[in-house]
Amino acid sequence: MTSRTSVLESRSRAGLTGRPAPGRRPRRPNRDTRTAAGFLSFNLTGFTLFTLIPMALAIYVSFFNWPLQGGQTRFVGLHNYGSVLSSYGFWRIVLNVLYFVGAYVPLNLIVSLTLAALLGPRMRAVKGKAFLRVVFFLPVVTPLVASSLLWALIYNQNGIFNTVLGWFGLGPVPWLSSSDWSMPSIIIMSVWLGFGYNMILFVAGMTNIPDTMYDAASIDGAGPIRQFFRITLPLLSPLIFFGTLMTLITSFQVFTQAYILTNGGPGNSSTTLVLQLYDDAFQYFRLGDGSAIAVLLAFMILIVTGLMFILQRRLVHYEH
Amino acid sequence: MSTESVRSRRRVARSARRVVLNVIVWAAAFICLFPFLWMLSTALKPEANAITSNFFYGYHWAWGNFRQAWDFFPFGRFLINSLVMSIGDVLVVLVASTTAGYAFARLRFPGRDKLFGLYVATLLIPASATLVPLFLIAKTLHIYNTYFGLIFPLAFTAFGTFLMRQFFRTTPEELREAARLDGASELWIFLRVMLPLVRAGVAVLAVFTFIAMWGEFLWPLVATQNENLYTLNLGLSEIQGQYGSYWSYMMAGAAIAIVPTVVLVIALQKYLVKGLAFGAFGGR
Numbered sequence: 200m201t202s203r204t205s206v207l208e209s210r211s212r213a214g215l216t217g218r219p220a221p222g223r224r225p226r227r228p229n230r231d232t233r234t235a236a237g238f239l240s241f242n243l244t245g246f247t248l249f250t251l252i253p254m255a256l257a258i259y260v261s262f263f264n265w266p267l268q269g270g271q272t273r274f275v276g277l278h279n280y281g282s283v284l285s286s287y288g289f290w291r292i293v294l295n296v297l298y299f300v301g302a303y304v305p306l307n308l309i310v311s312l313t314l315a316a317l318l319g320p321r322m323r324a325v326k327g328k329a330f331l332r333v334v335f336f337l338p339v340v341t342p343l344v345a346s347s348l349l350w351a352l353i354y355n356q357n358g359i360f361n362t363v364l365g366w367f368g369l370g371p372v373p374w375l376s377s378s379d380w381s382m383p384s385i386i387i388m389s390v391w392l393g394f395g396y397n398m399i400l401f402v403a404g405m406t407n408i409p410d411t412m413y414d415a416a417s418i419d420g421a422g423p424i425r426q427f428f429r430i431t432l433p434l435l436s437p438l439i440f441f442g443t444l445m446t447l448i449t450s451f452q453v454f455t456q457a458y459i460l461t462n463g464g465p466g467n468s469s470t471t472l473v474l475q476l477y478d479d480a481f482q483y484f485r486l487g488d489g490s491a492i493a494v495l496l497a498f499m500i501l502i503v504t505g506l507m508f509i510l511q512r513r514l515v516h517y518e519h
Numbered sequence: 520m521s522t523e524s525v526r527s528r529r530r531v532a533r534s535a536r537r538v539v540l541n542v543i544v545w546a547a548a549f550i551c552l553f554p555f556l557w558m559l560s561t562a563l564k565p566e567a568n569a570i571t572s573n574f575f576y577g578y579h580w581a582w583g584n585f586r587q588a589w590d591f592f593p594f595g596r597f598l599i600n601s602l603v604m605s606i607g608d609v610l611v612v613l614v615a616s617t618t619a620g621y622a623f624a625r626l627r628f629p630g631r632d633k634l635f636g637l638y639v640a641t642l643l644i645p646a647s648a649t650l651v652p653l654f655l656i657a658k659t660l661h662i663y664n665t666y667f668g669l670i671f672p673l674a675f676t677a678f679g680t681f682l683m684r685q686f687f688r689t690t691p692e693e694l695r696e697a698a699r700l701d702g703a704s705e706l707w708i709f710l711r712v713m714l715p716l717v718r719a720g721v722a723v724l725a726v727f728t729f730i731a732m733w734g735e736f737l738w739p740l741v742a743t744q745n746e747n748l749y750t751l752n753l754g755l756s757e758i759q760g761q762y763g764s765y766w767s768y769m770m771a772g773a774a775i776a777i778v779p780t781v782v783l784v785i786a787l788q789k790y791l792v793k794g795l796a797f798g799a800f801g802g803r
Contacts (some may be wrong), residue, residue, distance in 0.1 A: 233704040242619035245610040245611075251643050253652035260651055294613055314655050324537040325544050333785060334548045334643040337555070344733040344752035348529035348759060349554040352561060359557060372591070391551065397607060399791060419543050444558075452647045455736050473647045480651050481741055493648040495632040500645050 257497070260490040263514055267484030279491035289492075292470050295382060299471065301449045302386045303393075307446055308439070311394040315401035316427055323414065338392040347459035350388040351375070354460070363408055376467030381461045389456055393449075397442040404438040405431060433516040440515045444507050453498050472496045537633055549731060554778070562770035569766035574750035576689075583786055584671040584776075596747065597754035600669075604739070604750055607670040612679045612728045613721060620683025621709055625695065635684070638677040646676070647737065654741050664744040679724055686720030709770065723790045751776045 216320035253284075261280070264273040283289055314335060319330050325331075338346060353359055354374035364370030376460045408431065418425050433441075454473035457463055463478075472492060480489025561569055562584055588594060622628075624636045647771070653672045662668035690713060698708045715720070736752045743749060749757065755772050758765070783792065 230705075231626045233620040235626040235628040235631070237705070238618040238622040238626070238709070239563075242615040242675065242680060244678075245615055245671065246619075246638070246677070248656065249653065249672045249675045250649070250677065251637075253649035253656060254641065254644055256655065257648050260655070273758070314544070314547060317540060322540070324540050326541060326544075329788075331544060331548050333788060334551055336791065337781060338551065338783060340730045340734070340782065340784050342736070342752050344736050344755050345776040346554070348755060348769055348773050349558045352770065353554060353557060355570060355766075391554070395551075420650075445781035448645065452645050454647065458736075459759065476650065477737070477741075478618050479652075486651050486655070490651050491537065493651060497645055497648040499644060504643060 220270070242370055257490050257493050260486055261494050262462060263487050265486040265490075267481070267486055275487065279487045281493070283491045283495070284487055285464065288467050288470070289475070290469055292475050295468070295470060296451060296453070296472050298382055299389075300388060300447065302383075303389050303450050303453075304443065304446050306390045307387070307394050307397060307447050311397035311442070312401060312439075313467060315398045315405060316431065318398070319402050319405040319429075319431075321405070321423070321426075332399060332402065341392065343392070343393035343455040344459060346392050347388070350384075350391075351460055352457075354384055354388075371509040375461050376465060378465045381465060385453070385456050385460055386461065387453040391452075392424055392456075394445070397446060400438055400442050401435060404435045408434050436515045437517060440507070440511050444504065447503055448500055449509065451496065451503070536606055558777075561766055562766055562774050566765065566767045568771075585771045588771040591768060592754065592758055592772065593746065593749075593752045594754065594772055596752070597749055598775065599750045600666075600748055601733060601750040601752070603666055604669045604735075605729050607666065608674050608732040609725050609728045611670060611674040613725060614673060616679030616683045616724060617705055617714060617721065618709070619680045619716070620685075621687050623680065624684045624687035625713070626688070626694070638680055641677050641679070650737065650741060653738070657742055663742060664748060666748070668742045669739060669750075670747065672742070673732065673735065678803045679728070683717065683720055683726055686717040690716045719790070722787070726783060726787050726790050730783060733776075733780060 216428060262274060262276060264275045264278070266272070315406050316322065317325055318331055318335075322328075356376065357362075357371070360374065361371035364372060372380060374380050412430050413426055414433070416430055421429060429442075450472050453471050454477070457469050457471045458477075461469045463474050473496070476489045476492040476496070479492060480486050563582065564584075566584065566587075623631060623638075640755065642801045657663040657668045657672060660668075662671065693711055694716075695708055698712050703712070734752070735750075736756070739748075739750045740756075743753065746757075747752075751772070756774060758769060758772065762768075
């Protein structure tokens with residue numbers, strides 16, 4: 200921290216209490232407050248209306264029998280939670296999501312770390328790295344509906360995957376039409392569309408690791424693989440933590456791939472929590488049930504986030 | 520064994536390693552690009568033969584598919600709706616985030632840090648949790664099934680405010696002090712002194728908001744009722760639901776949906792990394 204920043208920090212702390220810092224222009228906080236009110240008004244209005252109130256409302260609605268059309272809304276206490284949690288389908292859906300998260304997140308990290316190492320600044324042997332980074336990033340920014348349609352075509356019973364498998368005397372695999380394959384198909388497709396995000400993040404982190412660290416290691420006789428595990432991984436660990444956390448949070452909410460590729464089927468073999476939330480609220484018009492699922496999902500994500508932060512204290516290496 | 524032959528053997532090993540690494544990476548790139556290539560190839564096959572394992576069908580490419588898809592489905596309308604929603608959200612997000620980010624970063628007012636803490640805390644709540652409430656609010660405000668309803672409910676997440684605050688914090692305090700001593704108005708200081716200093720941040724936020732909104736599916740699915748307001752994503756999904764076997768047309772439509780993001784990514788590569796490190800797109 201430079202001295203200037205710390206002066207700013209202490210000034211802002213003085214501002215927080217509403218008292219002007221001693222010896223400063225006394226009118227300043229007043230003028231700042233009025234200005235801030237003006238600058239914040241637009242954002243604060245929208246934020247209250249479309250972020251804060253909806254979060255409170257999500258919990259509120261989950262305590263009501265709240266039909267989408269007609270009918271009276273009625274307070275039912277925890278009944279929605281009871282009916283959601285006791286339905287046989289719900290646990291299958293939770294398992295589906297855990298299956299997805301448990302397979303997708305590690306696969307994503309393995310692929311993205313490997314390719315980041317191959318496209319990172321240390322790898323002088325690989326040609327065309329800038330171009331390759333864009334290629335691997337393209338699926339990330341491609342609209343999910345469009346990429347899901349591409350994969351629906353590829354996974355088609357007579358599609359290219361089964362044709363290629365046929366060349367080797369394998370298959371055909373019922374990618375989207377069997378309850379054993381629906382989830383793996385969604386996972387494979389998701390790894391394709393998602394790993395580029397973490398890969399770009401990790402490449403950026405690698406460029407910040409000073410060369411001198413590696414020079415010292417190679418003088419000690421450490422080869423590139425050892426260097427990766429002993430230098431790159433530990434120094435990258437804060438970023439790996441961040442990437443993993445974001446990937447976890449996103450993957451608990453997987454929706455579009457499942458909606459387009461299988462619509463949760465066959466049966467409910469690939470139904471996800473957000474898909475069930477959507478169906479309950481907007482297909483069966485039971486907003487209360489949908490909200491109960493939303494609250495449960497938010498809880499799950501909060502618990503996982505908390506666990507990640509506990510893990511982080513043991514595993515993540517911070518400098519200083 | 521002479522040192523010469525050891526050296527040349529090492530050289531061979533090194534160039535072998537080089538070839539293997541390049542083969543691995545470029546093979547991965549081909550696999551990554553393949554779905555896009557397959558999309559284009561299918562979009563250019565005659566509809567009757569869309570599902571074939573040949574990369575090219577026969578001797579001609581059916582460029583007419585794009586035309587027919589365009590005529591058969593209201594892609595023009597979908598495209599306009601997607602543009603209105605994405606650009607509208609970019610504008611609203613930019614205004615809301617730069618003003619609030621500036622206030623949180625550079626203005627002193629009571630309760631500032633607590634309020635900002637509240638903003639950051641909402642980042643922990645998954646977006647899908649507020650789907651039902653947003654729908655109810657859109658109904659209450661009578662913006663359900665309107666452009667306003669498509670745009671505004673998604674524009675006020677804490678992410679943009681958080682991002683712009685980070686950028687404004689890097690600006691020198693002295694400039695603002697000097698402008699104030701010169702008697703400049705607060706709005707003038709913001710627009711003419713501060714905002715130009717965070718151009719990079721504004722660009723990052725604009726690009727990411729556009730890409731995110733262009734890809735957004737769940738909210739338009741919930742917030743619109745009639746086809747006139749369908750975005751491209753919604754239109755494509757409806758076409759798949761109703762005419763699931765029109766593969767050539769669907770791939771032509773998917774190609775249309777993909778073009779803007781491809782162009783943006785290629786043109787604005789340097790901004791991507793910055794946005795990702797702040798958690799744009801909420802991870803993948």
